[in-house]
Amino acid sequence: MEKLEKHQEGLKRQREAVKYRLKKLAARQSEITKKSSAIKESIVRKYQEIQAVLDEDLRMTLSHLEMEERAVVSTLDGLMERNCSMIQDIEQDLARLTVALDQTLTPSDSFFSYAEQQDMQTEDRVMDLLSTTDPSSVNLDEAKAEQILSLTSNMLLLIRSQTPIMKKLIKSYSSDVCLDPETAHPKLIISHQGDSATYTNTWQQLPDLPGRFDTTLNVISLQAFSFGRHYWEMDVTGKTYWELGITYPTIPRKGTTEDCWLGRGGDSWCVEFFDGEYTAWHGGVPRQLTFTKRFCRVGVMCSLPAGLVTFLEADKMAPLFSFCAGTFSDCLHLALCPGHDHNGTNANPIVICSALSPTSDL
Known part of the structure; x- marks a missing residue:
């Protein structure tokens, strides 16, 4: 008792x-x-x-x-x-x-x-x-x-x-970034400058590194960000499927687990465009967005002081969706998935606008 x-x-x-x-x-x-x-x-x-x-x-x-x-x-x-x-x-x-x-x-x-x-x-x-x-x-x-x-x-x-004031302000947060080819799925071709990712139907013979995605068509940035505010723009012109987001370096890279997909686990946040619809993802929870226009440029901004991840239509800086993480528990990487080519309808690459060369100092 x-x-x-x-x-x-x-x-x-x-x-x-x-x-x-x-x-x-x-x-x-x-x-x-x-x-x-x-x-x-x-x-x-x-x-x-x-x-x-x-x-x-x-x-x-x-x-x-x-x-x-x-x-x-x-x-x-x-x-x-x-x-x-x-x-x-x-x-x-x-x-x-x-x-x-x-x-x-x-x-x-x-x-x-x-x-x-x-x-x-x-x-x-x-x-x-x-x-x-x-x-x-x-x-x-x-x-x-x-x-x-x-x-x-x-x-x-x-x-x-x-x-627009917001466009001028957000542009001031632009940060240099390039994609890390050592994280890219073997069916993704990363440009020499690290500014684009293109799907290829051919499995490239690449080293099976611990950080490489082997199932999901993902690639993350070489740079990690742990303070401040950062903004990037991606050109998705002509694409019918893509995923753009932010991730912790701890996102699972191997196997078929759902957490390997952007936004499906607690380690990443993303907006997905598929079949004419936009969906925001985090923690495996989908949030359907009301936009129907196919955007050419999409912006991603993260504010580490506020714990915010915001997605925008870049031409007018119109907000698409914003996540609040409270406090980020780790550094952040830009992450993207260009998707399969879907019989040629989604063959265009995702291009990072004003990307930094992989050989530049970090």
Whole structure:
């Protein structure tokens, strides 16, 4: 009975320890959620402030242009009014002349002299009016407008150079990496530069090294990463099947065990594309993704400080899936599987963009 009671007390202590840990985990979850929300709110405010600055600058710029437009249009209105007034004066002269002609059967010399004098005066007024109301004499300041357009174009180029922000940021994490041919399955051809893996139907006569995959069509990077943030892009253009991911060096390499496949065990994380569908894998658990577009470039980023592995569509840096490992227990290697050629439909290689030569210093 005493032993049973001690065992009971021990179980109670263990239960309390687990309960306390559960409480701490829940608190941490709440803390992470609040912190993430605060970060997102701060970023939204910054974008709103940027938008407000741009809106105010646009308002001021347009107000200047509209004020100048009103001044020019007002000047043209005045000139048009003078021309209209002149037309009215001429019309009145014509009307008076018509009446005079109707009333005078035989015009006198004095009449002709007066008419000629009036005609000369009207011609002088018209010539003066035409010279002072030349449309080409009224202009907008087009040179200044071109300068404004040039400045706004430069601002657009600057903004585009900084956006998308995530693309610029993630690209800054790019790390040199090359594939380790001594880990490659014998049916994979690894380029001399270590930047691509291609399936061949011929079993190559290669040394059966301890680190070589002998069943799954895998290969991992020569470099291992134990700190910092790292990003790589893979070109999968024209492929119908591939697997890309991150793995610990402890991933099983031999035999037919499921753990040898990327993402099927606890040692690796991957996204798989097969038969038009994307699936994220870790610990043997599949997570179906909703994307249907066949991507040409896929990015893989790992953040060791945060314990995150993130997969992205590389052209726009659109996120595909993110795993949280908490804390990585070992260094990490880039891993990939180009798959069988499937009767020529999947013959293209997987190419690592901007890969490092295997002979380079690590």
